[in-house]
Amino acid sequence: MMGSFSYVRAGSVKQAVAALAHDGARLHAGGTDLLGCLRDRVFDAGSVVSISGIEELGGIAALSGGSVRIGALATLAEIASHPLIRERYPVLAEAAASAASPQLRNQGTIGGNLCQRPRCWYFRGDFICTRKGGSLCYAFDGENRYHCIFGGDGCYIVHPSDAAPALVALDAQVSIAGPGGSRTIAVEDLHILPKQDIRRETSLEAGEIVTEIVVPPPRAGLRSTYRKVRERGSWDFALVSVAIAAVVAAGKVSAARVVLGGVAPKPWRSIAAEAALIGHAIDESAAMRAAAGAVEGAQPLAQNAYKVPLLRGALEEAVMSLARP
Amino acid sequence: MSTHGDDEKGGVSRRGFLGGVAGFIGVTAVGSTAEATPVPKAEIYEASGLSKLTLQVNGRTHSLLVEPRWTLLYVLRDRLGLTGTKPGCERGECGACTVLFDGVTRYSCMTLALEAEGHEITTIEGIMAGEALGPVQQSFADEDAFQCGYCTPGQIVAVEGLLRQNASPSIDEVREGVSGNLCRCGAYGHIFKAAMRAAAMKQVS
Numbered sequence: 001m002m003g004s005f006s007y008v009r010a011g012s013v014k015q016a017v018a019a020l021a022h023d024g025a026r027l028h029a030g031g032t033d034l035l036g037c038l039r040d041r042v043f044d045a046g047s048v049v050s051i052s053g054i055e056e057l058g059g060i061a062a063l064s065g066g067s068v069r070i071g072a073l074a075t076l077a078e079i080a081s082h083p084l085i086r087e088r089y090p091v092l093a094e095a096a097a098s099a100a101s102p103q104l105r106n107q108g109t110i111g112g113n114l115c116q117r118p119r120c121w122y123f124r125g126d127f128i129c130t131r132k133g134g135s136l137c138y139a140f141d142g143e144n145r146y147h148c149i150f151g152g153d154g155c156y157i158v159h160p161s162d163a164a165p166a167l168v169a170l171d172a173q174v175s176i177a178g179p180g181g182s183r184t185i186a187v188e189d190l191h192i193l194p195k196q197d198i199r200r201e202t203s204l205e206a207g208e209i210v211t212e213i214v215v216p217p218p219r220a221g222l223r224s225t226y227r228k229v230r231e232r233g234s235w236d237f238a239l240v241s242v243a244i245a246a247v248v249a250a251g252k253v254s255a256a257r258v259v260l261g262g263v264a265p266k267p268w269r270s271i272a273a274e275a276a277l278i279g280h281a282i283d284e285s286a287a288m289r290a291a292a293g294a295v296e297g298a299q300p301l302a303q304n305a306y307k308v309p310l311l312r313g314a315l316e317e318a319v320m321s322l323a324r325p
Numbered sequence: 326m327s328t329h330g331d332d333e334k335g336g337v338s339r340r341g342f343l344g345g346v347a348g349f350i351g352v353t354a355v356g357s358t359a360e361a362t363p364v365p366k367a368e369i370y371e372a373s374g375l376s377k378l379t380l381q382v383n384g385r386t387h388s389l390l391v392e393p394r395w396t397l398l399y400v401l402r403d404r405l406g407l408t409g410t411k412p413g414c415e416r417g418e419c420g421a422c423t424v425l426f427d428g429v430t431r432y433s434c435m436t437l438a439l440e441a442e443g444h445e446i447t448t449i450e451g452i453m454a455g456e457a458l459g460p461v462q463q464s465f466a467d468e469d470a471f472q473c474g475y476c477t478p479g480q481i482v483a484v485e486g487l488l489r490q491n492a493s494p495s496i497d498e499v500r501e502g503v504s505g506n507l508c509r510c511g512a513y514g515h516i517f518k519a520a521m522r523a524a525a526m527k528q529v530s
């Protein structure tokens with residue numbers, strides 16, 4: 001049973017930001033992650049501030065200039081099925097379609113998906129771990145087969161979002177509203193590592209909310225894909241995932257962004273994999289070099305060394321799937 | 326926006342008792358004016374005590390009193406007596422609690438009842454064809470698409486939701502469409518067949 005809380009139905013972003021200024025206020029968009037956390041008593045809420053009825057936060061539309069605006073309340077189902085997204089940004093449509101179950105995709109929003117809390121079972125369970133203000137990461141010496149192989153430091157979560165690596169690969173921007181006004185940053189800069197702040201997963205300040213995402217216009221020759229490996233075929237979080245956006249001109253890759261999911265506390269950009277692709281045709285040797293680059297520096301824990309070859313394989317497959325437009 | 330509750334100055338309408346959140350008034354007042362132009366209101370439902378909620382379920386309007394923390398699943402079953410919707414995991418993982426929310430499938434265990442205000446909710450009871458079984462229900466019976474039957478209402482509502490979006494799904498689309506619904510008896514093969522039969526039946530009728 002969830003603890004009791006008051007409920008605020010915000011009619012505007014301004015009202016939501018104001019209501020969030022109160023101690024113990026928690027934001028509710030689709031509510032799927034929030035209710036999970038409240039029920040597991042990961043935290044309690046003094047008040048739940050719902051933005052689900054704020055119309056201007058929804059919708060998916062092309063902007064003049066060719067970018068696409070995705071409102072924070074657009075659901076994963078809307079993103080997965082939207083013709084603009086499917087046509088221009090397959091990596092994002094595929095990532096959204098691969099997340100969770102149909103019911104959760106109908107309810108879960110892109111804003112909430114980016115801001116969801118980690119799935120680490122110690123964090124979700126009755127453990128006062130480092131992320132909850134304690135002094136121990138129970139996963140480090142415990143059950144860690146689903147934990148990170150990059151970027152862990154006092155906490156070894158993986159970022160659970162499928163859409164986030166896709167948005168980072170597409171170099172999307174995210175707009176944020178808060179008590180101090182609005183700001184826009186790269187999605188790449190939204191998520192942070194434990195060494196930056198072990199208590200939170202994003203750079204959002206108290207009272208700030210994601211309002212929209214803007215994906216830049218697709219460049220000529222853009223090819224993109226999302227490859228997700230999960231334990232259970234029907235629906236599951238990623239063991240590893242790979243989002244690639246590559247621009248191919250005259251048979252060679254002229255630009256590429258390779259972003260890994262399920263392996264680090266944030267969407268993990270692999271500059272080494274990108275470098276292995278840029279300037280080359282997409283073929284098996286490029287795929288193998290990119291895969292080797294992607295796993296450089298991996299530091300598996302006791303139970304998750306399997307993620308290294310799994311990631312290599314997933315990356316090779318993802319690259320090869322882009323060999324043809 | 327709000328059609329009920331006491332509108333107070335400051336652009337805030339409050340329901341239920343005055344509780345520990347009085348501080349909200351001052352905050353939400355920001356930006357509102359005393360002009361006649363309607364300012365959108367942040368509605369507050371107090372944590373302690375019950376607040377009035379109007380729900381549209383299966384085409385009927387229900388007025389009831391709820392706590393903010395009550396889920397739609399709890400309200401449907403324990404307040405409205407619509408026990409066809411089942412509690413399974415109550416954590417968004419099994420699908421037994423699936424309902425249609427504006428015609429689209431959702432887990433009612435992961436939805437606050439207050440979130441359903443202003444939306445059309447359809448439960449397993451609402452997809453009957455009058456006194457008779459609806460086409461999806463009939464197909465499940467015809468195909469023996471269950472053993473214990475506990476997951477069945479959720480499976481049927483999931484198929485109903487799928488067919489409303491995609492009237493003639495492929496078998497892979499059916500598998501995907503019910504992938505958010507677990508069956509501990511493993512009746513999946515029959516469930517997929519029932520869904521295909523329901524699609525065909527709906528197209529005939």
Ligand code: FES
Pocket residue numbers: 411412413414415416417418419420421422423432433434435
């Ligand atoms: S009871 Fe809602 S998904 Fe299991």
Ligand code: FES
Pocket residue numbers: 470471472473474475476477507508509510511512
């Ligand atoms: S019929 Fe028993 S759980 Fe599905």
